[in-house]
Amino acid sequence: MKRPIILRTAAVAVSATLVLAGCTGTSGTNGSGGTGTGAANGLIDYLDYGDFGGGTAPQANYNPYLEATRLGAVDYVFEKLMVYDNFSCTPKPWLATEFSWTDPKTLTFKLRDGVQWNDGKPFTSKDVAFTFDLLKKHQPLDTKGVWRYLTSVEAPDAQTVTIKFKEPGASTFTLVTDVFVVPEHVWSQQADPVKFVNAQNPVGTGPMKVKNFNPNQLTIERNPDYWQADKVKVQEIRFHKADSGGAVEQLKLSRGEYDTNAMFVPDIKKAFVDRDPEHNHYWYPPGGSISVYLNLTKAPFDDVAFRKALTTAFDRDQIITKAQLGYVKAASQSGLVVPGQEKWLPAGLKDQGRISYDAAATDAALTAAGYKKDAQGKRLGKDGKPLSFTFKVPGSYTDWVSAAQIIVQNLKAQGFDVNLETPNPPTYESDRAIGRYDVLFGVHGGSCNMFRNFSEPLGSDQSAAIGQKAASNFVRWNDPGTDKLLEELRLATTDEAQKTAVAGLTKVMVDQVPMIPLWYGAKWFQYQTDKATGWPDEKNPYAAPGDNVLVLTNLKPAGS
Numbered sequence: 001m002k003r004p005i006i007l008r009t010a011a012v013a014v015s016a017t018l019v020l021a022g023c024t025g026t027s028g029t030n031g032s033g034g035t036g037t038g039a040a041n042g043l044i045d046y047l048d049y050g051d052f053g054g055g056t057a058p059q060a061n062y063n064p065y066l067e068a069t070r071l072g073a074v075d076y077v078f079e080k081l082m083v084y085d086n087f088s089c090t091p092k093p094w095l096a097t098e099f100s101w102t103d104p105k106t107l108t109f110k111l112r113d114g115v116q117w118n119d120g121k122p123f124t125s126k127d128v129a130f131t132f133d134l135l136k137k138h139q140p141l142d143t144k145g146v147w148r149y150l151t152s153v154e155a156p157d158a159q160t161v162t163i164k165f166k167e168p169g170a171s172t173f174t175l176v177t178d179v180f181v182v183p184e185h186v187w188s189q190q191a192d193p194v195k196f197v198n199a200q201n202p203v204g205t206g207p208m209k210v211k212n213f214n215p216n217q218l219t220i221e222r223n224p225d226y227w228q229a230d231k232v233k234v235q236e237i238r239f240h241k242a243d244s245g246g247a248v249e250q251l252k253l254s255r256g257e258y259d260t261n262a263m264f265v266p267d268i269k270k271a272f273v274d275r276d277p278e279h280n281h282y283w284y285p286p287g288g289s290i291s292v293y294l295n296l297t298k299a300p301f302d303d304v305a306f307r308k309a310l311t312t313a314f315d316r317d318q319i320i321t322k323a324q325l326g327y328v329k330a331a332s333q334s335g336l337v338v339p340g341q342e343k344w345l346p347a348g349l350k351d352q353g354r355i356s357y358d359a360a361a362t363d364a365a366l367t368a369a370g371y372k373k374d375a376q377g378k379r380l381g382k383d384g385k386p387l388s389f390t391f392k393v394p395g396s397y398t399d400w401v402s403a404a405q406i407i408v409q410n411l412k413a414q415g416f417d418v419n420l421e422t423p424n425p426p427t428y429e430s431d432r433a434i435g436r437y438d439v440l441f442g443v444h445g446g447s448c449n450m451f452r453n454f455s456e457p458l459g460s461d462q463s464a465a466i467g468q469k470a471a472s473n474f475v476r477w478n479d480p481g482t483d484k485l486l487e488e489l490r491l492a493t494t495d496e497a498q499k500t501a502v503a504g505l506t507k508v509m510v511d512q513v514p515m516i517p518l519w520y521g522a523k524w525f526q527y528q529t530d531k532a533t534g535w536p537d538e539k540n541p542y543a544a545p546g547d548n549v550l551v552l553t554n555l556k557p558a559g560s
Contacts, residue, residue: 043235054070096109111159151164215241234552286446289332314516316357332345457515485501525545
């Protein structure tokens with residue numbers, strides 16, 4: 001069964017999974033229209049979205065910190081200090097209108113005037129300070145791990161929040177701004193916030209409120225007192241439990257039962273677009289990089305000349321068209337996701353770091369590096385013995401298996417003896433973590449936290465000895481120069497200093513080739529424009545799929 005790509009660091013949550021829920025009442029089934037009041041007020045009566053999370057037996061749960069079981073209404077009821085456009089990685093003012101670094105360890109936010117909770121109480125800096133203190137007192141709620149880096153969060157006045165860090169804190173800015181803010185007057189009354197599911201009329205500052213919920217449908221409705229209510233043109237959003245299987249959901253999409261969804265569809269043009277070319281659209285922007293991981297503790301993979309020679313060995317175009325059905329783009333060797341993160345690229349990097357397939361160049365580079373062929377065309381190691389190794393891929397990940405088959409063909413064409421192994425996913429993950437492999441696939445990057453994008457796959461503190469479980473540096477890259485750049489990036493407080501460190505890390509990727517990026521995992525996103533326009537797309541990538549409040553505040557009634 002073909003699987004959607006799941007990216008390790010990217011929060012690749014999409015509209016189908018960021019769903020709603022509400023009070024513990026019940027809702028009706030999906031009807032043919034709304035109440036009619038929306039259209040009369042220049043609003044879209046309702047939009048139908050996909051799944052709403054919560055597992056196979058979802059319960060009303062709007063605790064924003066219980067990530068495993070919460071329902072997607074959280075993303076529309078609660079808000080953050082800043083909201084990221086996760087395509088270009090640009091922070092946008094939200095509950096805070098601005099921020100400044102008083103010094104490298106002190107970050108100050110100015111809050112927006114006139115914001116109130118949906119129960120009518122005013123929102124102030126005390127709510128923000130309370131929220132962070134809540135996470136400190138109840139560690140299971142601190143899912144982002146922000147208190148590893150903080151010393152205090154204070155509210156010197158009603159509109160100011162001051163955050164103090166243990167060390168220069170610019171590298172953790174995205175973590176701090178990714179915290180949902182909750183109301184002190186509600187949460188301070190909870191005896192055990194870790195068990196509080198917040199099921200009854202959750203109070204937030206967001207654009208929508210929970211209307212009703214049953215195990216099959218979740219409905220949220222417009223908050224008329226929202227601080228930017230003039231930008232919210234949707235009266236209701238209805239989410240539907242998708243527990244009937246992929247084929248059924250694809251059929252529903254093709255029939256027009258969803259205004260937007262986020263699923264893998266084998267032939268999206270035939271199954272969806274061609275049924276209504278005027279209104280049915282899709283956009284699959286790039287997520288994290290799927291790369292060839294070489295076990296750097298073994299020869300010949302520990303030879304940089306060998307690794308550089310392999311960068312041109314893989315037919316990325318064939319992988320994209322045959323294994324990935326043309327839905328994805330070739331990845332940059334820089335480790336960055338382009339074009340969205342192109343502002344981080346160093347000047348002069350050819351084709352934004354993309355590398356083309358060139359079998360002849362690979363052959364010449366391998367030979368020049370001391371890896372010659374014998375009379376039978378077998379590639380030899382520097383010891384004169386034929387080179388033989390295995391390529392592992394999870395057997396149930398059919399898209400990865402198809403890509404791996406192309407890679408094996410490419411390697412065999414270079415004279416290597418390569419055996420394809422297809423273990424089950426748990427075995428694969430275990431083998432990758434402890435270094436029991438020669439070559440396999442890995443996923444890295446894709447988030448808007450540049451420090452995490454590079455430290456997770458490359459930091460020596462994320463590695464481990466062979467046989468021990470590495471946190472995320474599965475190739476076992478151990479380079480003092482890389483660690484120094486990561487430390488510079490972690491402590492950098494200016495854009496210029498951060499870009500300098502990132503440029504150095506992209507140079508490590510290009511010149512030393514710790515891994516070989518091949519393609520970007522797709523962020524699935526389908527949408528219809530018969531009721532609503534203003535969805536992000538390739539021509540107007542103002543947000544990524546899953547940037548829910550950014551998308552919602554840009555939607556307009558069709559024809560308006």
